[in-house]
Amino acid sequence: MSSTRARVSLLSIGDELLLGEIVDTNQPYIAQQLLPLGLTMAGSETVGDEMDDIVAAFKRALSRADIVIATGGLGPTDDDLTFEAVARTFGVELQFYPEVMEQMAARLKRSVESLGGSNLKQATLPKGSRVLKNDWGTAPGVHFATPENKHIFLMPGVPREMKGLLGERIIPWLREHFPCDTCIAIKKLHAFGIPESIIGERCKPMMQAGHNPNVGTRVSGGVCTVRLVAHAATVSEAAALLAPCEARVREALKEGLFGEDEDSLQSATVRALVERKKTVAMAESCTAGLVASLLAEVPGASAVLIEGAVTYANEAKIRTCKVRPETLAARGAVSAQTAAEMAAGIRERAGTDIALSVTGIAGPDGGTAEKPVGLVFYGIATGAGVETLERKFLGLDRNLVRERAAMQGLDLIRRAALR
Amino acid sequence: MSSTRARVSLLSIGDELLLGEIVDTNQPYIAQQLLPLGLTMAGSETVGDEMDDIVAAFKRALSRADIVIATGGLGPTDDDLTFEAVARTFGVELQFYPEVMEQMAARLKRSVESLGGSNLKQATLPKGSRVLKNDWGTAPGVHFATPENKHIFLMPGVPREMKGLLGERIIPWLREHFPCDTCIAIKKLHAFGIPESIIGERCKPMMQAGHNPNVGTRVSGGVCTVRLVAHAATVSEAAALLAPCEARVREALKEGLFGEDEDSLQSATVRALVERKKTVAMAESCTAGLVASLLAEVPGASAVLIEGAVTYANEAKIRTCKVRPETLAARGAVSAQTAAEMAAGIRERAGTDIALSVTGIAGPDGGTAEKPVGLVFYGIATGAGVETLERKFLGLDRNLVRERAAMQGLDLIRRAALR
Numbered sequence: 001m002s003s004t005r006a007r008v009s010l011l012s013i014g015d016e017l018l019l020g021e022i023v024d025t026n027q028p029y030i031a032q033q034l035l036p037l038g039l040t041m042a043g044s045e046t047v048g049d050e051m052d053d054i055v056a057a058f059k060r061a062l063s064r065a066d067i068v069i070a071t072g073g074l075g076p077t078d079d080d081l082t083f084e085a086v087a088r089t090f091g092v093e094l095q096f097y098p099e100v101m102e103q104m105a106a107r108l109k110r111s112v113e114s115l116g117g118s119n120l121k122q123a124t125l126p127k128g129s130r131v132l133k134n135d136w137g138t139a140p141g142v143h144f145a146t147p148e149n150k151h152i153f154l155m156p157g158v159p160r161e162m163k164g165l166l167g168e169r170i171i172p173w174l175r176e177h178f179p180c181d182t183c184i185a186i187k188k189l190h191a192f193g194i195p196e197s198i199i200g201e202r203c204k205p206m207m208q209a210g211h212n213p214n215v216g217t218r219v220s221g222g223v224c225t226v227r228l229v230a231h232a233a234t235v236s237e238a239a240a241l242l243a244p245c246e247a248r249v250r251e252a253l254k255e256g257l258f259g260e261d262e263d264s265l266q267s268a269t270v271r272a273l274v275e276r277k278k279t280v281a282m283a284e285s286c287t288a289g290l291v292a293s294l295l296a297e298v299p300g301a302s303a304v305l306i307e308g309a310v311t312y313a314n315e316a317k318i319r320t321c322k323v324r325p326e327t328l329a330a331r332g333a334v335s336a337q338t339a340a341e342m343a344a345g346i347r348e349r350a351g352t353d354i355a356l357s358v359t360g361i362a363g364p365d366g367g368t369a370e371k372p373v374g375l376v377f378y379g380i381a382t383g384a385g386v387e388t389l390e391r392k393f394l395g396l397d398r399n400l401v402r403e404r405a406a407m408q409g410l411d412l413i414r415r416a417a418l419r
Numbered sequence: 420m421s422s423t424r425a426r427v428s429l430l431s432i433g434d435e436l437l438l439g440e441i442v443d444t445n446q447p448y449i450a451q452q453l454l455p456l457g458l459t460m461a462g463s464e465t466v467g468d469e470m471d472d473i474v475a476a477f478k479r480a481l482s483r484a485d486i487v488i489a490t491g492g493l494g495p496t497d498d499d500l501t502f503e504a505v506a507r508t509f510g511v512e513l514q515f516y517p518e519v520m521e522q523m524a525a526r527l528k529r530s531v532e533s534l535g536g537s538n539l540k541q542a543t544l545p546k547g548s549r550v551l552k553n554d555w556g557t558a559p560g561v562h563f564a565t566p567e568n569k570h571i572f573l574m575p576g577v578p579r580e581m582k583g584l585l586g587e588r589i590i591p592w593l594r595e596h597f598p599c600d601t602c603i604a605i606k607k608l609h610a611f612g613i614p615e616s617i618i619g620e621r622c623k624p625m626m627q628a629g630h631n632p633n634v635g636t637r638v639s640g641g642v643c644t645v646r647l648v649a650h651a652a653t654v655s656e657a658a659a660l661l662a663p664c665e666a667r668v669r670e671a672l673k674e675g676l677f678g679e680d681e682d683s684l685q686s687a688t689v690r691a692l693v694e695r696k697k698t699v700a701m702a703e704s705c706t707a708g709l710v711a712s713l714l715a716e717v718p719g720a721s722a723v724l725i726e727g728a729v730t731y732a733n734e735a736k737i738r739t740c741k742v743r744p745e746t747l748a749a750r751g752a753v754s755a756q757t758a759a760e761m762a763a764g765i766r767e768r769a770g771t772d773i774a775l776s777v778t779g780i781a782g783p784d785g786g787t788a789e790k791p792v793g794l795v796f797y798g799i800a801t802g803a804g805v806e807t808l809e810r811k812f813l814g815l816d817r818n819l820v821r822e823r824a825a826m827q828g829l830d831l832i833r834r835a836a837l838r
Contacts, residue, residue, distance in 0.1 A: 018460050020450030021637055021646075023442060027465070031439030041437050043472060046446070046463045053462060053483075060479055064472075078628070197537050200496040207497045209470070216468065216498045218435050219577075227440070282729075288715030289708020292729040296707030297818050299783055307735035310701075310711040310727025312720075316769065320726070320739075350735065364718050395526070395555065399716050400579055 006178045008034060009065035010044035011057055013072035013082055014157055018048040026071050026162055033166060038180035038231075039067065049073065054085035058152070066150050067178070069170070072157035074139040076118030082154055086144055087126040095127040096120070100140045107138055136164035143173070185213075185230045185238035187246050191256035192265055192411045196224050202252035206245055213245045222407045223265055226253070258414060266294045269410045272417040273304040273354075280413055281350035283309045283321045283342040285333065285359040286376065290406040291413075307350040311342065321345030321357070334359050336377050336388040343379030344386050354416045355381040358409050362401045376405045380412050382419075425597045427453060428484035429463035430476055432491035432501055433576055437467040445490045445581055452585055454648070457599030458486070468492065473504035477571070485569050486597070488589070491576035493558040495537030501573055505563055506545040514546040515539070519559045526557055555583035562592070604632075604649045604657035606665050610675035611684055611830045615643050621671035625664055632664045641826045642684055645672070677833060685713045688829045691836035692723040692773075699832055700769035702728045702740045702761040704752065704778040705795065709825040710832075726769040730761065740764030740776070753778050755796050755807040762798030763805050773835045774800040777828050781820045795824045799831050801838075 010027050017024050027044045034041070042065040047057040054073070061068040073082030087094050098112075100123035105112045122139050125131070132141030132153075139161070142154040155165045191199065196219045200207065203226065206215040213230035226249050232238035250257055259268040273280055282291050292308035295301045309320045314333055317323040322345040323338055331337045339357045347355030360376030367373035374393040379386055389412065393404045429446050436443050446463045453460070461484040466476040473492070480487040492501030506513050519542035524531045541558050544550070551560030551572075558580070561573040574584045610618065615638045619626065622645065625634040632649035645668050651657035669676060677687040692699055701710050711727035714720045728739045733752055736742040741764040742757055750756045758776045766774030779795030786792035793812040798805055808831065812823045 016635075017447075018450065018463065019454065020447030021635065023444055023447050025442055028436075028439030028442050031437065035438060041467060043467070043476065044437065044465045048460060048462070056483065057462065064475065197495045197535070200537060201535070204497065209497070216434055217496055218433070218441075220441070227435070284708070286715075287712070288720075288724070289703070289711035289727050289729060290715075292708035292731075293706070293712050293821075296705075296709075296729075296731065296781075296821070299817060301707075302731055305707070305729075306732045307739070308708050308727075308729025308731070309739075310708060310715075310724075310729070312711075312715070312727070313725045316726035319768075320728075349738075362715075396579070398718055402712075402715065 005038060005040045005182060006067055007040045007042040007065040008067045008069065009042045009061040011061050011068060011070040012044070012046040012157070013049065013054055013057075013070060015048045015079070017046050017072070026157060026159060029159070029163070030069055030071075030166060033171060034174075035186070036184065037171070037174055037178065038182050038184055039174070039178060049079040049081060051081050051085060051088070054081055055089050058085060058089045062146065062148075062150055062152075067153070067174070068150070069153045069155070069166075071155045071162055074122065074154060074156045076122055080121075083125055083142070086142075086152060086154065090126070090146060092127045094124045095129075096124050097129070097131060097140075098123075100125070100131055103133060103140065104138050132165055132169040134161060134165060135168070137161035141165040141169055143170075182231045182233065183235045183238045185232075185235070185242045187228045187242055188261050189226045189228075189246070189249055189253060189257060190259045190263055190265070190268075191224045191226070191253040192222060192258055192407065194224060194253060194256035199224055199226065199252060203249055206248065213242055215245065215249065222404050224256075258411070265407055265410050265414070267298045269414040269417070270295060270298040270301050270304060272414045274300065276417050278353040278417050279304050279306050280354045280356065280417075281305075281307045281309075281346050281352040282356040282358070282409070282413075283311050283317070283346035284357070284409075285311055285317070285342075286362040287358045287402050287406045287409065288312055290402055291356065291358060291409040294406055294410060306352050307346070309346055309349075317342060320349065322348070332371070334361055334371055334375060334377060336390060339377035339379035340386045340388050341379075343381035347381040353382065354413060355379075356409050356413050357381075358405055360401070360405055362398045362405075364398055374401050376401070376408070378409060378412055380416050382416055424457060424459045424600065425486055426459045426461040426484040427486045427488065428461045428480040430480050430487060430489040431463070431465040431576070432468065432473055432476075432489060434467045434498070436465050436491070445576060445578060448578070448582065449488055449490075449585060452590060453593075455603050455605055456590070456593055456597065457601050457603050458593070458597060468498040468500060470500050470504060470507070473500055474508050477504060477508045481565065481567075481569055481571075486572070486593070487569070488572045488574070488585075490574045490581055493541065493573060493575045495541055499540075502544055502561070505561075505571060505573065509545070509565060511546045513543045514548075515543050516548070516550060516559070517542070519544070519550055522552060522559065523557050551584055551588040553580055553584060554587070556580035560584040560588055562589075601650050602652065602654045602657045604651075604654065604661045606647045606661055607680050608645045608647075608665070608668055608672060608676060609678045609682060609684070609687075610643050610645070610672040611641060611677055611826065613643060613672065613675035618643055618645065618671060622668055625667065632661055634664065634668070641823050643675075677830070684826055684829050684833070686717045688833040688836070689714060689717040689720050689723060691833045693719065695836050697772040697836050698723050698725050699773045699775065699836075700724075700726045700728075700765050700771040701775040701777070701828070701832075702730050702736070702765035703776070703828075704730055704736070704761075705781045706777045706821050706825045706828065707731055709821055710775065710777060710828040713825055713829060725771050726765070728765055728768075736761060739768065741767070751790070753780055753790055753794060753796060755809060758796035758798035759805045759807050760798075762800035766800040772801065773832060774798075775828050775832050776800075777824060779820070779824055781817045781824075783817055793820050795820070795827070797828060797831055799835050801835055
């Protein structure tokens with residue numbers, strides 16, 4: 001990794017973000033858009049609508065970065081302070097920009113004279129600003145070069161306006177003025193059913209600090225994602241660095257590997273079904289439609305998902321899946337035998353290649369020493385017969401049990417499709 | 420508001436956040452939970468998994484706050500650096516905490532001896548740490564008091580573990596050690612089916628800056644939430660300020676009002692069914708189990724949710740809901756007539772008081788000029804007969820159409836239960 005790469009810091013300004021009223025999706029969006037430019041992300045920060053805090057935040061951001069990209073605080077109201085904060089940070093005056101007023105008037109289809117004081121405020125920028133024309137809203141974007149030749153970019157916080165200004169005004173400028181001296185190649189690999197700690201041990205040598213490619217793991221919903229980021233002088237060198245490392249990670253993930261990059265467990269499951277020309281149905285008790293709903297998130301799922309049954313009540317299990325009342329009486333609704341009969345029953349009803357059943361105890365009530373909250377049985381029925389699986393998702397609340405149980409159900413469908 | 424209130428800064432640690440691969444929902448959650456404590460939010464920051472950056476971020480956070488709450492970087496892998504970063508920040512050693520190892524072993528139902536080096540790492544904390552027992556995962560929470568008597572709290576980034584540690588370990592401690600010198604009373608009211616702009620107009624006088632209680636609105640998933648925050652010297656004064664304002668907001672929300680504070684549309688729907696002793700079944704096409712799954716999120720849903728049918732394929736609509744093939748041929752699967760027959764059919768099959776059907780075009784394909792992506796028909800069947808509703812969720816992607824469609828379905832069940 002070259003140490004001469006320019007560093008970027010992001011700054012979000014607004015009480016509504018700082019107080020957690022809305023989730024900031026601008027920072028992750030900007031970070032993802034900047035990634036291919038080969039700049040280094042130094043950090044990102046959020047401050048409220050307080051002048052002193054905003055000035056301090058700009059100083060902090062500039063102390064660790066060459067480029068600061070800030071969003072928010074450009075509106076017409078009294079708590080919009082970003083222009084003034086930048087002016088104070090550098091001891092420059094605010095200056096009226098007639099061109100901004102004209103652009104606002106044109107956008108609002110009004111005369112300049114008819115615009116009010118709040119628009120005047122939006123057209124009054126730190127002296128020395130270069131205006132970034134905003135074709136997506138009224139507040140102007142601003143590029144301000146500091147005396148130390150660092151660069152501040154100011155954008156509205158409205159995602160649509162931010163996206164327009166970033167893509168059309170800022171990224172082209174950065175590409176020209178900070179040409180990439182290192183090229184980046186990124187690969188993400190996703191696995192299900194292997195603990196992160198085991199993946200970490202298998203990939204340990206590649207996860208050392210300074211290793212190129214840089215390798216990291218994260219877990220979400222039972223899916224472990226390994227991310228590889230290679231840096232090199234050229235695209236082909238970066239790809240060449242990535243390839244052997246990727247092969248080793250694939251080996252470490254083994255049969256748990258289900259997809260790469262933008263794949264999800266649900267999209268990989270639908271893809272497996274489509275590729276193998278297999279149809280699926282499911283009978284869900286504790287997950288109550290979540291497996292079906294996750295599959296239906298994937299465009300094209302209708303080609304493989306025939307029918308789902310949410311058999312929450314025992315009478316529904318009997319009616320729709322032909323579970324025998326004796327089984328429910330002798331083994332209980334949460335049992336391997338009930339799961340097996342549910343899977344066989346829904347497969348026969350729907351006439352599919354594969355059928356999944358899920359029955360478990362999501363909690364918070366209903367658990368016993370023998371059958372604790374988090375206990376889930378699966379049935380997977382195919383032309384070869386019915387198999388069952390017992391899993392325990394312990395220590396989780398009701399909806400995490402259901403979510404994890406549904407993800408495991410998807411993986412069972414995926415593996416059955418590939419057999 | 421007193422200016423002596425303690426200041427809090429949040430820090431999120433992780434490349435996946437800094438690089439924008441995942442959106443950080445922890446910071447807004449923590450900020451919202453801290454709100455009633457009357458602390459001042461100084462700012463929040465995100466850094467990647469680089470030792471120098473993390474150390475610098477802790478120093479920055481401590482320079483502007485008395486309390487720093489950090490998430491992430493406590494995992495077992497080599498890129499989890501938070502404990503070491505805190506130790507470096509204060510020049511203290513890392514120390515092995517046997518109690519943490521024992522807690523991890525108990526949680527994993529293994530012996531201490533069988534745990535690997537990655538667990539040893541998770542049990543090695545900055546010297547002087549107070550362990551916050553994590554009953555929601557393996558990595559311990561940590562409370563570290565600095566030489567300047569400031570306080571650092573470290574939690575895993577996994578939302579479930581963070582929420583447990585924050586609510587059970589950190590907030591009670593903060594409440595005791597940073598008692599609030601101004602009292603805050605908060606009320607949230609939730610409505611469905613009324614546009615935010617109309618609510619904003621009706622509540623306009625209360626939404627002016629400086630109004631006490633402070634009143635704000637936000638929208639998520641079709642639910643509009645109005646939040647009222649009253650500040651006063653005593654709890655009873657704050658409550659007295661809140662009461663008349665709350666009454667006016669309730670009046671503004673009218674029949675759209677479904678709940679308050681921690682209520683969700685799903686919990687309000689289950690509550691309406693339970694209170695009115697009514698059972699429900701549903702036949703879902705485009706939502707594919709999402710309505711059933713949302714209801715099942717609520718503990719106790721099993722008392723009212725009898726059966727759901729995911730009738731994705733036309734043959735499933737015919738088989739399970741007795742939709743007439745002629746209806747499908749003449750009107751199409753996405754039509755008011757099909758919705759009506761689905762609702763009547765699933766109600767008869769399941770023998771419930773109320774039945775809902777949902778059929779629509781989620782996209783991205785399948786839309787036409789006459790039946791665009793986002794068009795959804797509902798049937799709601801009760802003892803009084805079957806009604807249908809047509810809604811258009813335009814300009815949304817596949818899963819937002821499905822999500823919004825499912826929320827509308829819940830509201831139809833809720834209103835039917837209350838009739």
